[in-house]
Amino acid sequence: MRCSAPHLLRCVRLQLGSRRGRNKLPLCIRRIWAYMKLLVQSLCFNSLTDSDVVFDSVFEPVFVTVDYITRWFGLVFVCLVVILTSSILVIAYAVLLPLILTTYSPAWIAWHVCYGHWNLFMIAFHYYKAAKTSPGYPPTEKNERPFVSVCKKCIMPKPARTHHCGICNRCILKMDHHCPWLNNCVGHFNHRYFFSFCLFMTLGCVYCSISGRNLFLDAYRALERFKHLDSEKPGMPVTGMGLLIGLLPSGQTNFQTPAPPYTFKDRMIHKSIIYMWVLTSTVGVALGALTIWHAVLISRGETSIEKHINKKETHRMMVKWGKVYRNPFNYGGLNNWKIFLGVEKKSHWVTRVLLPSGHPPHGDGLTWEIFPVKNDLIPV
Numbered sequence: 207m208r209c210s211a212p213h214l215l216r217c218v219r220l221q222l223g224s225r226r227g228r229n230k231l232p233l234c235i236r237r238i239w240a241y242m243k244l245l246v247q248s249l250c251f252n253s254l255t256d257s258d259v260v261f262d263s264v265f266e267p268v269f270v271t272v273d274y275i276t277r278w279f280g281l282v283f284v285c286l287v288v289i290l291t292s293s294i295l296v297i298a299y300a301v302l303l304p305l306i307l308t309t310y311s312p313a314w315i316a317w318h319v320c321y322g323h324w325n326l327f328m329i330a331f332h333y334y335k336a337a338k339t340s341p342g343y344p345p346t347e348k349n350e351r352p353f354v355s356v357c358k359k360c361i362m363p364k365p366a367r368t369h370h371c372g373i374c375n376r377c378i379l380k381m382d383h384h385c386p387w388l389n390n391c392v393g394h395f396n397h398r399y400f401f402s403f404c405l406f407m408t409l410g411c412v413y414c415s416i417s418g419r420n421l422f423l424d425a426y427r428a429l430e431r432f433k434h435l436d437s438e439k440p441g442m443p444v445t446g447m448g449l450l451i452g453l454l455p456s457g458q459t460n461f462q463t464p465a466p467p468y469t470f471k472d473r474m475i476h477k478s479i480i481y482m483w484v485l486t487s488t489v490g491v492a493l494g495a496l497t498i499w500h501a502v503l504i505s506r507g508e509t510s511i512e513k514h515i516n517k518k519e520t521h522r523m524m525v526k527w528g529k530v531y532r533n534p535f536n537y538g539g540l541n542n543w544k545i546f547l548g549v550e551k552k553s554h555w556v557t558r559v560l561l562p563s564g565h566p567p568h569g570d571g572l573t574w575e576i577f578p579v580k581n582d583l584i585p586v
């Protein structure tokens with residue numbers, strides 16, 4: 207059995223309560239000492255103790271603290287996502303759109319306006335749904351549903367693929383992970399929304415990064431030029447760099463002429479373009495890697511948690527029995543995607559994947575068909 211920190215602390219408090227007044231050491235020191243003593247004793251008297259149990263028990267106070275902080279900072283992370291996305295939107299509408307409308311051909315204007323707004327709507331829809339949709343919880347009342355184990359924290363039956371979330375402090379159906387950026391767990395009922403949000407946010411960032419690349423280079427060069435103009439006072443000799451970037455045509459006097467007019471607005475426009483490009487490129491790379499990772503897991507019919515469980519199980523089966531472990535929830539690459547996206551006929555690839563759709567996921571998250579199932583699970 208795993209030693210839970212709250213249980214150990216309760217025992218420590220009981221012990222200390224009966225010895226009050228006999229020891230001169232401060233109470234907090236005595237509590238820590240008693241906790242460590244009890245921890246060692248409980249681990250030594252446990253026949254099922256292994257390295258995982260020791261690691262989990264010793265670091266349980268750290269895990270509890272991290273869970274506590276994540277729970278309370280959840281709203282801060284959500285605000286950060288909304289503020290950063292809104293700042294990019296403001297720059298896109300205030301700086302990029304006027305430039306596009308004045309310089310691009312009608313066909314390019316139509317493409318940017320249609321694609322940009324479709325992508326924006328998909329991001330907003332999937333973020334809202336991922337954050338607001340309940341991930342799914344096992345029933346708390348008595349029922350006849352099959353279960354695979356009992357949760358040690360909730361003391362409730364756990365259906366297959368269900369795991370306990372320390373931050374939400376309850377069991378989650380087909381739990382993938384707890385996402386601080388959503389302030390919600392990712393489970394059976396909102397997994398698709400989470401993945402679609404990651405995918406469309408990555409596409410949006412890549413779109414901004416590629417289409418804003420030339421503007422970024424121009425803005426960067428302009429800011430560099432402004433810096434040189436600031437450092438070179440009138441009447442001072444122009445530096446070699448000043449000549450290199452073409453501030454003065456060759457053959458002209460090597461004493462600087464008055465600075466060209468550039469306003470506060472120009473600076474702000476250039477800085478906002480640089481900010482937008484750096485932020486979207488960074489988020490595009492980081493979120494792109496995360497999206498690819500999740501896409502690989504979905505193709506294999508695994509969640510992030512099952513990835514680790516299956517890896518351990520594969521090793522255990524090979525060492526103990528010499529057999530290859532097969533994930534019972536892997537229905538084949540394409541079928542996994544159809545089940546995940548809720549695609550039941552060809553038109554669903556458009557209406558349920560490329561357009562915002564609030565359809566429920568396949569199954570109730572409590573019972574699962576076990577591999578091997580018939581090859582053509584969904585006749586599409």
Ligand SMILES: [Zn+2]
Pocket residue numbers: 357358359360361369370371375376377
């Ligand atoms: Zn639980």
Ligand SMILES: [Zn+2]
Pocket residue numbers: 371372373374375383384385390391392
């Ligand atoms: Zn959670």
